[in-house]
Amino acid sequence: MKVNVGNIDRIIRISSGVVIVTFTALGMISPWGWLAIGLIVSGVIRNCTLYSLLGINTCKR
Numbered sequence: 147m148k149v150n151v152g153n154i155d156r157i158i159r160i161s162s163g164v165v166i167v168t169f170t171a172l173g174m175i176s177p178w179g180w181l182a183i184g185l186i187v188s189g190v191i192r193n194c195t196l197y198s199l200l201g202i203n204t205c206k207r
Contacts (some may be wrong), residue, residue, distance in 0.1 A: 147191070147193050147200045148193065148198070148202065149193060149200065150192070150194060150197045150198060150203045150205060151189065151192045151193060151194050151205070152203075152204035152205045152206060153198065153205055153206075154204070155189075155204040156189045156190075156192060157186055159185045159186070159189035159204055160185070160186055160189035162182070162185060163182045163183065163184075163185030163186035163189065164186065166179045166182035166185070167179060167180065167182050167183060167186070170182070174179055175200065192205075193198065
């Protein structure tokens with residue numbers, strides 16, 4: 147699996163995912179917020195399927 151998510155993008159994905167999932171768990175937003183787990187996973191594994199399809203790479207190399 148090729149890495150295509152850079153450090154800043156990774157931090158934004160994980161932190162926003164945690165915030166959205168927390169709000170969902172507290173009942174502050176709709177159950178659709180559980181989909182934000184995908185943001186957390188893509189940040190942790192440093193691979194975004196949509197980026198792969200579009201040819202985007204935010205890594206500095």
